[in-house]
Amino acid sequence: MSSLYQKHxxxxxxxxxxQIFTIKTLAxxxxxDRIGHAYLFTGPRGTGKTTLARVFAKAINCLxxxxxxxxxxxxxxxxxxxxxxxxxNRALDLIEIDAASHTGVDNIRALKEAIALPPSQxxxxxxxxxxxxxxxxxxxxxxxxxxxxxxxxxxxxxxTTEQHKVPETIISRCQQFSITPLTQKQIIKRxxxxxxxxxxxxxxxxxxxIAINADGGMRDAESMLTQIMSLEDKNITVEEVNSILGTSSxxxxxxxxxxxxxxxxxxxxxxxxxxxxxxxxxxxxxxSLLAYLxxxxxxxxxxxxxxxxxxxxxxxxxxxxxELIKETELKSILRLIELFQKSLEQFKITNLPSLPLELAxxxxxxTEDELSRKKTIQNEVSKLSQQKIPPQSSPTKTNDKKTIAxxxxxxxxxxKRELTSSEDEQKxxxxxxxxxxxLQKSIKLSEVLDEWSTVLENVRPxxxxxHAFLKNCxxxxxxxxxxxxxxxxDFYKDKLDEIENKLTVQQVIxxxxxxxxxxxxxxxxxxxxxKFEPERLDENPLHAAMKLMGGRxxxx
Ligand SMILES: [Zn+2]
Numbered sequence: 382m383s384s385l386y387q388k389h390x391x392x393x394x395x396x397x398x399x400q401i402f403t404i405k406t407l408a409x410x411x412x413x414d415r416i417g418h419a420y421l422f423t424g425p426r427g428t429g430k431t432t433l434a435r436v437f438a439k440a441i442n443c444l445x446x447x448x449x450x451x452x453x454x455x456x457x458x459x460x461x462x463x464x465x466x467x468x469x470n471r472a473l474d475l476i477e478i479d480a481a482s483h484t485g486v487d488n489i490r491a492l493k494e495a496i497a498l499p500p501s502q503x504x505x506x507x508x509x510x511x512x513x514x515x516x517x518x519x520x521x522x523x524x525x526x527x528x529x530x531x532x533x534x535x536x537x538x539x540x541t542t543e544q545h546k547v548p549e550t551i552i553s554r555c556q557q558f559s560i561t562p563l564t565q566k567q568i569i570k571r572x573x574x575x576x577x578x579x580x581x582x583x584x585x586x587x588x589x590x591i592a593i594n595a596d597g598g599m600r601d602a603e604s605m606l607t608q609i610m611s612l613e614d615k616n617i618t619v620e621e622v623n624s625i626l627g628t629s630s631x632x633x634x635x636x637x638x639x640x641x642x643x644x645x646x647x648x649x650x651x652x653x654x655x656x657x658x659x660x661x662x663x664x665x666x667x668x669s670l671l672a673y674l675x676x677x678x679x680x681x682x683x684x685x686x687x688x689x690x691x692x693x694x695x696x697x698x699x700x701x702x703x704e705l706i707k708e709t710e711l712k713s714i715l716r717l718i719e720l721f722q723k724s725l726e727q728f729k730i731t732n733l734p735s736l737p738l739e740l741a742x743x744x745x746x747x748t749e750d751e752l753s754r755k756k757t758i759q760n761e762v763s764k765l766s767q768q769k770i771p772p773q774s775s776p777t778k779t780n781d782k783k784t785i786a787x788x789x790x791x792x793x794x795x796x797k798r799e800l801t802s803s804e805d806e807q808k809x810x811x812x813x814x815x816x817x818x819x820l821q822k823s824i825k826l827s828e829v830l831d832e833w834s835t836v837l838e839n840v841r842p843x844x845x846x847x848h849a850f851l852k853n854c855x856x857x858x859x860x861x862x863x864x865x866x867x868x869x870x871d872f873y874k875d876k877l878d879e880i881e882n883k884l885t886v887q888q889v890i891x892x893x894x895x896x897x898x899x900x901x902x903x904x905x906x907x908x909x910x911x912k913f914e915p916e917r918l919d920e921n922p923l924h925a926a927m928k929l930m931g932g933r934x935x936x937x
Pocket of ligand 1: 457
């Protein structure tokens with residue numbers, strides 16, 4: 382497949398995406414017959430500088446220019462002899478020079494001699510010099526002389542990505558235009574037009590993934606689309622795009638942001654590790670993350686019309702985002718953006734791809750705000766537990782959350798005890814062979830809930846990451862021999878469902894409760910379908926506190 386960028390290159394001003402101010406000014410100069418001799422287009426790579434230069438060259442040479450919305454004719458017709466010469470790359474008077482490969486003074490001297498001669502076909506002799514900052518000093522000086530006394534028929538259009546490398550003397554001779562990066566919306570719109578012309582259906586979310594990763598450059602966006610269309614598939618899904626570009630699903634981004642906002646460090650770091658081992662390009666993930674955080678910032682600061690200001694979010698995703706940041710301050714979102722903007726830049730200077738994301742995550746979750754928030758929750762737990770604890774308890778001890786948690790536990794029955802470290806080792810050795818304890822009895826959910834913190838304590842030394850996941854889960858019911866545990870996110874469920882992890886949890890629960898329960902992890906939707914009677918958690922102050930804080934125990 383030939384490059385879509387070449388095939389669908391805009392041929393008129395109205396086909397060019399964005400750059401409204403530049404186009405308007407250029408159109409005005411044509412309209413009032415005040416065409417300058419030198420223009421300088423500056424802007425990032427792939428944003429359409431030379432495309433716009435070519436359209437302008439055609440517009441000033443067109444023999445039968447057309448109207449733009451009823452105004453004076455300025456659009457190239459693409460039909461007259463001059464337009465056709467340019468479109469077919471046969472116009473002798475349109476000279477495109479890549480300064481990167483023609484840096485020397487000789488090239489410019491040759492240009493200077495040629496420019497004195499009048500155009501042979503067109504009205505104007507147009508020189509488009511791309512990457513003009515690459516010229517040598519001698520070449521710049523030669524160019525400057527030409528720009529100082531240009532023949533009436535000559536028009537120079539200089540383009541550069543690095544304006545600061547162009548001498549001030551050159552810049553001051555030019556009309557200067559800043560070609561801005563395109564917005565995601567503009568890129569998506571253009572990609573939609575192209576895919577329609579190519580007769581290919583592409584999911585909107587897939588186009589959004591491309592737009593995010595194009596960094597405002599249409600050329601990159603179109604070359605990604607070329608790559609994806611080479612699949613020869615007429616219905617392209619976001620999954621296909623993700624697998625080709627090494628990008629991650631939006632669900633991954635949303636879950637990661639949930640961890641950050643809910644101040645869950647271990648799962649957030651586990652997620653980064655998971656993405657990396659899944660072969661996802663973490664730099665692309667960082668870009669998608671920033672795009673999502675930007676949406677959150679806009680929703681938080683202008684809650685009235687979120688669908689007008691956000692990019693690439695469906696109605697459902699907007700509602701989900703609103704719910705997610707309900708309790709979050711704008712300040713925190715701004716800080717996240719700042720940190721992950723910084724991490725994006727760090728990808729250039731590290732050879733550990735996960736490090737930039739990890740640094741930003743840890744930085745965000747270990748700030749003063751986080752500490753004070755934890756303190757507030759601990760105080761809430763203390764207050765609630767003081768209501769329950771008999772007066773003889775030492776008041777100094779009530780400041781220690783772990784002491785409270787232990788003192789709140791029912792007095793353990795003799796046959797239930799915590800695992801010792803030697804038993805741990807034995808347990809690990811045996812866990813694949815036996816999942817059922819010797820003693821068996823029927824058990825109620827409330828009994829499991831009473832032992833839940835003991836379960837967590839016993840899982841922790843066996844596997845820290847299972848512990849991190851599990852402490853955000855809650856047992857919701859027992860049906861026959863199955864203990865149903867609700868996981869907070871699908872990602873947790875996937876992790877906990879891994880056979881090793883599940884066996885570990887099952888073994889610990891069996892040992893502590895002495896009941897041969899099989900564990901079934903369910904996500905939110907599945908839990909809802911099961912319709913278990915809600916437990917009366919409020920009887921236990923720790924449970925009440927957990928409920929108040931969103932159903933999780935926070936470690937000190
Ligand atoms: Zn024409």
